Amino acid sequence: METMDIVVESLTKQYGSQKAVDQISFTVQTGEILGFLGPNGAGKTTAMKAITGLFSFNKGEIRIGNKSIKNEADEIKKHIGYLPEDNELYTEMPVIDYLKFMAEIQDIPEEKIPERIREVVRLTGLQKEKHKIIGELSKGYQQRLGLAQALIHDPEILILDEPTTGLDPNQIIEIRELIKKIRKEKTVILSSHILAEVEATCDRIVIINNGQIVANGTAGELQDRAQGKFSMKVAIEGGETNDIFNKLKSLDQIEMVDFANGENKLFTVQSVDKNSPAKEIFDMCANNNWYITQMIPQETKLEDIFRKLTMN
Amino acid sequence: MKKTWIIAKRELSVFFDSLIGYIIIVAFLGFTGFFTWLYGSDIFYVGQASLQTFFSIAYWTLFFFIPAITMRLVAEEKRSGTLDLLFTKPVTDWQIITGKFVSTLMLILISLVLTLPYYFTIWGLGPIDHGVVWSGYLGLVLMSAAYISIGIFASTVTKNQIIAFLLALFIGIFFHIIFKMLAQSMTGQLADIINYLNLSSHYEAISRGVIDTKDLIYFLSIIVLGLGLSELSLAKRNVTN
Numbered sequence: 001m002e003t004m005d006i007v008v009e010s011l012t013k014q015y016g017s018q019k020a021v022d023q024i025s026f027t028v029q030t031g032e033i034l035g036f037l038g039p040n041g042a043g044k045t046t047a048m049k050a051i052t053g054l055f056s057f058n059k060g061e062i063r064i065g066n067k068s069i070k071n072e073a074d075e076i077k078k079h080i081g082y083l084p085e086d087n088e089l090y091t092e093m094p095v096i097d098y099l100k101f102m103a104e105i106q107d108i109p110e111e112k113i114p115e116r117i118r119e120v121v122r123l124t125g126l127q128k129e130k131h132k133i134i135g136e137l138s139k140g141y142q143q144r145l146g147l148a149q150a151l152i153h154d155p156e157i158l159i160l161d162e163p164t165t166g167l168d169p170n171q172i173i174e175i176r177e178l179i180k181k182i183r184k185e186k187t188v189i190l191s192s193h194i195l196a197e198v199e200a201t202c203d204r205i206v207i208i209n210n211g212q213i214v215a216n217g218t219a220g221e222l223q224d225r226a227q228g229k230f231s232m233k234v235a236i237e238g239g240e241t242n243d244i245f246n247k248l249k250s251l252d253q254i255e256m257v258d259f260a261n262g263e264n265k266l267f268t269v270q271s272v273d274k275n276s277p278a279k280e281i282f283d284m285c286a287n288n289n290w291y292i293t294q295m296i297p298q299e300t301k302l303e304d305i306f307r308k309l310t311m312n
Numbered sequence: 313m314k315k316t317w318i319i320a321k322r323e324l325s326v327f328f329d330s331l332i333g334y335i336i337i338v339a340f341l342g343f344t345g346f347f348t349w350l351y352g353s354d355i356f357y358v359g360q361a362s363l364q365t366f367f368s369i370a371y372w373t374l375f376f377f378i379p380a381i382t383m384r385l386v387a388e389e390k391r392s393g394t395l396d397l398l399f400t401k402p403v404t405d406w407q408i409i410t411g412k413f414v415s416t417l418m419l420i421l422i423s424l425v426l427t428l429p430y431y432f433t434i435w436g437l438g439p440i441d442h443g444v445v446w447s448g449y450l451g452l453v454l455m456s457a458a459y460i461s462i463g464i465f466a467s468t469v470t471k472n473q474i475i476a477f478l479l480a481l482f483i484g485i486f487f488h489i490i491f492k493m494l495a496q497s498m499t500g501q502l503a504d505i506i507n508y509l510n511l512s513s514h515y516e517a518i519s520r521g522v523i524d525t526k527d528l529i530y531f532l533s534i535i536v537l538g539l540g541l542s543e544l545s546l547a548k549r550n551v552t553n
Contacts, residue, residue: 052400056550077402088393092330093322104318105401149397 003030004065004079004156004187006051011060013046020046022211023060028204030156033183035202036191039310043211044191045085048159051189052082064157078107081150085161085191087143091135095126095145098134099152106153120148124178140171144178151182158182160190164197176201195303209310222305230271233260234281235294241265247284253277266294315403319411320418323385327419336381340423344369348430361438366430367448367519371512374420374456375488379480381419382463383473385412386542391471395546405546409468409539413460420456424449444521451518454531455511459484461538468545487511487534 006028013020021043028034036044050057051064053073062069064076090098096117103113121130124144129137137145143163150158163179164172179190179201192198198205199219207215207222215222236244248257248267254277260266271277278295285292327333348355348366355365389395398408434440459480466480467473488511495507507513511534514527 049396049400054396054399054549074402074404077400080400082397082400084393084397086393088397090322090326090394091392092326094329097325101318101322102401105315105398105403107402 005029005063006157006187006189007061007063008047008051009061009063011047011050011057011062013050013055013057019211021050021057021208024208024211024213025060026206026213026216028187028189030187031185032204033188033190033202035198035205036189036208037193037195037198037205037306038191038208039193042208042310044208045161046211047208048082048161048189048191052080052159053077078153079155080157080159081153081155083146083150083158083160083163085165087146089134089142089145089149092133094133095130095137098145099148102149103152108153116152116154120151123151123182124148125174140167140174143167143171143175147175147178147182156186158186158188158190160188162191162193164192164194172197195306207306207309214309215305229255230274230276231268231298232276232278233266233268233294233296233298234292235266236281236285236290237265237293238285238290239288243288244290247288248281251277251280251284253280268298315407316411316414319403319408320414323412323415324418327415332381333419333422336377336419337423337426340373340377341426343373344427345430355434361434361440363431363434363440363445363448364519366427367452370424370427370452371455371515374452375459375484376481378416378420378456378459379463379466379477379484381416382412382460382467382480383477384467385416385464386467386546387470387473387476390468391473399549405543406539409464409542409546412464413457413539416460416464417453417457420460421453424452441521444519447521447523448519450523451515454518454528455515458487458511458531458534458538461535461542462487465538465542465545468542 008027009025010023011025012022024043024047026034036048038044049055051062051069053069053076056070064079067076069076090101093101099117099120100113103116108116121127124147126141126144126148129141134142134145147160147163150160160179164175167175176197179188183201190198190202202219204218205215205222206213234248236248244265245257245259245267248254248269253271253275254269255272256270258268260268269277269281276297281295282292284290324333327336344366347369353365358365386395389398395408399405431440431445462483463476463480466483467476469479470476487509491506491510492512495503495510498506508530511530514530517524517527
């Protein structure tokens with residue numbers, strides 16, 4: 001297979017009467033890393049499981065490299081590496097035996113298995129732990145083993161379901177570095193409810209809520225979309241607070257003024273559109289002999305977009 | 313076939329890594345050995361050079377032991393979630409089920425092979441009917457295979473191993489004894505049908521040395537039905553309405 005685009009078209013999966021995912025469509029291009037963002041229970045895991053071919057779905061279509069998962073699941077599964085949310089492992093097995101089992105089940109030719117095991121053990125930094133029983137590994141090393149298992153057949157596609165949950169901050173950074181290292185030439189879907197993580201590692205973000213896609217774009221695009229109106233904080237000195245407040249309010253470009261901090265004469269202003277009212281404020285101050293001590297444009301953070309789109 | 317063996321190999325290594333395998337074998341040998349040689353209507357009490365005592369004890373021992381082996385096979389993987397990961401691998405549900413079946417059957421075969429010294433000992437004690445011994449072993453293997461497939465099915469319907477164990481015993485007891493009792497208290501065609509379902513009559517026929525295709529078909533049907541239902545039970549995740 002040359003290209004490994006993932007195309008999801010109006011995917012619907014229903015559990016009983018409840019729709020876990022409802023008509024979602026998106027595309028992931030070869031080599032792209034897509035962040036799947038949403039509150040718990042939004043349908044991220046269901047959508048990812050459907051892509052891995054874990055179960056069939058009610059409506060829609062998933063195509064990977066122009067092959068439909070409905071018809072050629074076994075062929076597609078050879079090209080996918082999956083790290084499940086809770087990273088379930090056979091805790092009673094030794095690390096090497098586990099990797100050997102996973103390699104065999106992925107149809108890796110017998111003679112290549114030792115080499116592949118060495119490769120993934122090196123890549124995921126498991127050398128020191130490789131002779132242990134899985135149950136004896138710390139959570140961080142179990143996560144590495146989960147990744148090693150997903151990488152054993154050198155898949156073109158990686159599906160990582162919340163790869164950093166339950167890890168301590170050092171481990172989170174290690175796993176994130178690891179993902180950056182292995183993402184080369186791979187198509188990756190990574191889910192998370194940690195925004196900073198998605199912002200740091202992903203090319204594009206899909207936000208999903210109640211089984212539906214509420215946003216799809218780069219971090220920058222999502223910010224632009226959510227911003228709409230320009231807002232900033234401005235501190236003006238040299239006059240009566242109320243005078244300044246009223247004058248600010250009367251400016252054409254300004255829609256709303258609020259006290260951010262009365263003592264310091266700091267105001268929050270929101271513009272009528274996305275253009276900055278800086279020039280009008282400056283002119284106003286100049287006319288009244290006031291002076292500006294601070295002017296801070298307010299950038300909408302991904303957190304705000306996320307909250308705005310997923311609160312209902 | 314290759315994937316089935318990969319799954320079976322893993323299960324076997326779990327049996328022996330986790331001591332389950334050794335415990336089952338030792339308990340089986342201890343139990344059957346005790347009642348064959350030392351206690352109750354044992355070999356010396358019967359006073360014949362035959363393994364019939366052993367076969368009737370193994371018939372009950374395996375009935376209780378097999379659900380104890382099969383209960384964790386699928387239920388444990390369902391509870392821990394490792395089964396989901398397996399579903400994302402290029403392996404079919406049928407291969408998963410048959411792999412687990414083969415591994416358990418091999419564990420039973422190992423246990424039975426280890427009882428062959430009983431056979432050789434009795435052979436030394438007096439004139440033994442070799443044909444009956446081998447057909448008796450065949451009967452035990454077929455019966456075990458039938459209960460393994462029932463046990464695996466019970467294990468696929470729940471995440472709880474205890475429920476899987478009890479369910480396997482519950483289904484098993486019908487074949488083991490209840491159908492027999494029902495058939496005895498009934499007459500006519502219904503009694504014939506229920507008597508046909510009774511596993512012990514087929515087992516006894518084979519262990520007497522009468523290998524009839526009717527009995528073989530009976531055991532094969534239970535095995536195929538049990539494994540087929542297990543596969544269906546796993547495929548339930550794909551139901552889409």
